[in-house]
Amino acid sequence: MSGSDTGHGPGGPLSAYSLDELRGRHSAKWREYPPEVLPVWVAEMDTPLAEPIAxxxxxxxxxxxxxxxxxxxxxxxxxxxxxxxxxxxxxxxxxxxxxxxxxxxxxxxxxxxxxxxxxxxxxxxxxxxxxxxxxxxxxxxxxxxxxxxxxxxxxxxxxxxxxxxxxxxxxxxxxxxxxxxxxxxxxxxxxxxxxxxxxxxxxxxxxxxxxxxxxxxxxxxxxxxxxxxxxxxxxxxxxxxxxxxxxxxxxxxxxxxxxxxxxxxxxxxxxxxxxxxxxxxxxxxxxGEPWLEALMAGLAANRALLGDLLAERLPGAGYQPPQATYLAWLDLRALGLGDDPAEWFLRRGAVALYSGLKFGAPGRGFARFNFGTSAELVADAVGRMAASLDGRSHTARTGALDAL
Known part of the structure; x- marks a missing residue:
């Protein structure tokens, strides 16, 4: 979908941009990692500006x-x-x-x-x-x-x-x-x-x-x-x-x-x-409240979608839908990936989560997932995570990650 969409389509503000358009951004979310990596880490959303703000x-x-x-x-x-x-x-x-x-x-x-x-x-x-x-x-x-x-x-x-x-x-x-x-x-x-x-x-x-x-x-x-x-x-x-x-x-x-x-x-x-x-x-x-209401509808749908995808593809992941924010705090301890599962998913799945270790002692074995993006990219991220555990890691993508 074109970035000219200001958020009134079926997917609301979260569906306004394609992956190629997002990769053209200069913000930390999209420039911290190589293009092969799908970023769902830092608290930025993949939305256009609300019309009154623009x-x-x-x-x-x-x-x-x-x-x-x-x-x-x-x-x-x-x-x-x-x-x-x-x-x-x-x-x-x-x-x-x-x-x-x-x-x-x-x-x-x-x-x-x-x-x-x-x-x-x-x-x-x-x-x-x-x-x-x-x-x-x-x-x-x-x-x-x-x-x-x-x-x-x-x-x-x-x-x-x-x-x-x-x-x-x-x-x-x-x-x-x-x-x-x-x-x-x-x-x-x-x-x-x-x-x-x-x-x-x-x-x-x-x-x-x-x-x-x-x-x-x-x-x-x-x-x-x-x-x-x-x-x-x-x-x-x-x-x-x-x-x-x-x-x-x-x-x-x-x-x-x-x-x-x-x-x-x-x-x-x-x-x-x-x-x-x-x-x-x-x-x-x-x-900006009408735009915010459209955003919240999209975030609520993504919040539920993430739960469904995790239950289907990563049933060992613990997930309690948040009462607020567009950030999911995932309990990944049961997956056996050590204290920093975000490191595993970055190197083996080419998906960047926020390491739980950075959030203090209770973050060991956890990672933060930003679902403030399109439903398609939420599904892509979970799919990459699941594939990395299935032995089907994204080898074509991870070659560029060796230097990270």
Whole structure:
């Protein structure tokens, strides 16, 4: 299908591009590995831009609007989206523009913790947490989620143990990457109670909040009726839901008692954001919901398709459909491929998953699979994985992988 399709066809935005068209992209997803490799690793989707975003960017180019970034109407746009989507009413004047969610997390932790402080994260966890927090002098404390037959859940006893041991902050990831867990309001209130008891500041990474499936509901942490929530700060962005990661814009959104903390973010931080990121994000939050609904329909279909394909072709793979995101956290321990099954599938199947080892200790034997692509490529990836185990590895493709 031609890339001119803006996502209103039968497959929605995910079916807009052919494999050849995708291979022409310059992004990390499509340039990290040789052309023989099918990439389903990093959190980029294979979609066109939503029409309102494309129009806003085209207009900006036409007027040469490529200067330093300021927030413009982005806080107001997000406030409207949050009210419609989550019933969260927040003050745009209290928000601060940051270059991206990770940069926002680091700036906020600079404000609310001290060098050497302990920051708790639920593992498996987003890999950049392990890289960036030590670089700003904070200690990462891994607090594993509990894994049961029905998937992952928050382990409150483990969290209390880690808070009581002297944590200064809790970096909450909700919806959770990589498991796709969406915490209930009851869970979040329990977190808030523990944070109040032990004097822990909560910083909430809510980048995947727009990508929640039917049956789950996203509750922004600062919206809770609890003192810890009032002192919390959430970091939000349009980047994952509308595929804008390269354009660089996010918002830090405070609870009512955290406004003074957030006001201390220097203007230089905001100016490191991208003007196109601000323009695109404002358009996404203002006029991008119809596109988002079409996307979610396609993602829901792919989420089910992946389960069916794994059951048929890789029955030893453990898979719990995520409640949010377009990322599947696959338990591949039963396949006997060692601690890093992603390495096997890359070399033997020419399919690139995200190695579970990068997500902390609980990631041994796991890998992350990005199904934010066409149904055909989801099927191709699973087919390659299955063939590699059947002894029918893609030898014609893997010759170029020897140097990896």
């Amino acid at each position: 129009a806003a960017l085209a207009a900006a180019i036409a007027r040469g609007d490529t200067g330093y970034a300021v927030a413009c109407g982005l806080p107001e746009a997000f406030a409207g989206f949050a009210a419609r989507r989550f019933g969260w009413h927040t003050d745009p004047a209290a928000m601060r523009l940051v270059p991206d969610v990770m940069a926002g997390i680091l700036e906020v932790l600079h404000l609310v913790t001290e060098p050497g402080d302990r920051v708790v994260v639920n593992t498996p966890a987003y890999p950049p947490y392990f890289y960036w927090l030590p670089r700003i002098g904070r200690q990462v404390v891994q607090s594993p989620l509990a894994l049961g037959p029905d998937g992952y859940r928050l382990d409150l006893s483990a969290l209390e143990r880690d808070f009581a041991a002297g944590a200064a902050a809790f970096l909450l990831c909700n919806p959770h990457n990589p498991t796709g867990l969406v915490l209930t309001e009851e869970d979040l209130l329990a977190v808030a109670a523990l944070a109040d008891r032990y004097g822990v500041r909560v910083v909430s990474d809510e980048i995947h909040a727009p990508l929640v499936y039917a049956g789950a509901r996203h509750v922004p942490f600062p919206s809770l009726d609890a003192p810890a929530a009032a002192r919390s700060i959430a970091i939000v962005s349009a980047s994952k839901a509308w595929n804008l990661a390269g354009l660089k814009a996010a918002l830090a959104v405070p609870g009512p008692e955290a406004r003074r903390d957030l006001a201390r973010i220097d203007a230089e931080v905001s100016e490191s954001s991208g003007m196109f990121g601000v323009i695109a994000s404002e358009a996404a939050f203002t006029a």
